[in-house]
Amino acid sequence: MLESQTALAIESSTTSADAYQDAILSKVSRTFALTIPQLPPLLRRAVTNAYLLCRIADTIEDEPAFSAEEKRRYEDAFIDAVTGRIAPQYFSAELASLFSTETSEAERDLVSQLPLVLQVTNSLMPAQRMAIVNCLKVMSHGMHDFQRNAGQHGLKTLCDMDCYCYCVAGVVGEMLTELLIDFDPALASQRDPLMRLAISFGQGLQMTNILKDQWEDHRRGVCWLPQDIFARYGVRLEELQAGQQDANYMSALTELIGVAHAHLRDALEYTLMIPSRHSGFRRFCLWSIGLAVLTLRNLQQTPHFSAGEQVKVSRKAVAYTIGLTRLTGNYNTGLRWLFAASARKLPLTPLSAEWSTSPHPHLAWPKSAIAYFAESA
Structure with missing residues (x-):
């Protein structure tokens, strides 16, 4: 009893x-x-x-x-x-x-x-708990290391931005993949390519958020944009003012939109590797990808925005994205066409060699990053 x-x-x-x-x-x-x-x-x-x-x-x-x-x-x-x-x-x-x-x-x-x-x-x-704990360790340690040196000067390089995005989003992609493989062990044979694409998926979503929220971050005294990309166009990040962007700023922003677009292409490939029997997981991925692509389009079309609210995807566009992906979610050809149509006017910046060859591109990052990733795992 x-x-x-x-x-x-x-x-x-x-x-x-x-x-x-x-x-x-x-x-x-x-x-x-x-x-x-x-x-x-x-x-x-x-x-x-x-x-x-x-x-x-x-x-x-x-x-x-x-x-x-x-x-x-x-x-x-x-x-x-x-x-x-x-x-x-x-x-x-x-x-x-x-x-x-x-x-x-x-x-x-x-x-x-x-x-x-x-x-x-x-x-x-146990496998689910382990995946979650490992993700939290890398995320919390990594975020702190970046927050400690954060300021309006931004991150030094695009590589540093990659590293930051891994800490806050790429590692989440890895965790979600571990949870999916635990749910369906038949996917274990695809672990390496799924992990590489999962990290790139996270990068695409996080870069989109960074670009959208840059002025809110600026008002908080931080910036996650890469100095090297903007310096190439003669722009100093700490001197930027919301609503006063010039052509040089727009050139740098366009290049970063192109990088995010390239990562979202990887996100689509990740999704297409998931069997159509997992239609719910596909929708989980596709809706995130669709909202990110629409946000990048809004960024490109609103060059002088001064707040994330101005480039946020409308509820009507969200509903439209959901409807289209429900119709095409089980058909890879249809999804490729839908992505291409949605992103056709976006710039595309080729990714570095590490992203196309390594299942774990963050292994090519600075030794300090590798140290705390290894420490946290």
Whole structure:
């Protein structure tokens, strides 16, 4: 009788945790609240949990009231809470009380409910938990290293931008691929090409976000654009002013839009490698790709934008993208045609050799990056 009551209590607690995950997702993400529900239930549960934990790591790094040292300390404590080294209840309660009003109410609530989120984490299969934890370690350590030196001067090179994008998005692509292969082991034979394309997929999405949000970042005193690309056109990033972009700025922006476009082509190839029987996972990918392509088009057509809101994809365009991909989602030829038609006026900048030959292009990055990736794995 006692065992039965205990089992019911655990089941009830897990159900509450799942309900919280589903409820908070739409409050902390517009895009992922749209795409994650397309996944099959078992995969959806793990991906939702992974996204929320990544969002907590991101929230810590984005909090302007925290110093670089505090961010590192809280990120380390967060990983300890996720891996069970410290009790999450006390950590999350203390941390949630320290956020400024710059952090949204939904994000503060998510942090305060970390113990509930971790109930779901701890109920996942071991391979799923390992994929999520490895991703969080690389993400939190990598974000901190970049945030520590962040400023309006931007990143030194496009290679550094690649590295940053890996830390915040490419590693998520790897994690999602691990979760997918765990869900369908028949895909294990395609692991290497899927991983290479997953990293490029993440790069394309993150670059699009960086370009869209550059003026919001600028107002916060940070910039994730590469100095070398803009310097080639005589532009100093720290001197940029929203709404006052000149032709030289537009030349540099066009080149970066071309790089993002090239990565989104890899994202399409990744999606086409997923068998059509996984139609939900395909939709999860396709909707993200479609929204990114439309955002790049808006950026190209609105050269003097001064806020991300001005280039955000409209709800009508979102609905149109969803409808078209539902019609063509199982047909590779149709998807190639749809992508080509949507991106036909975008510039295209060829990717470096590492992206086309290496399953793990970040291995070609600076030794300092390799060190903390290896340390975190």
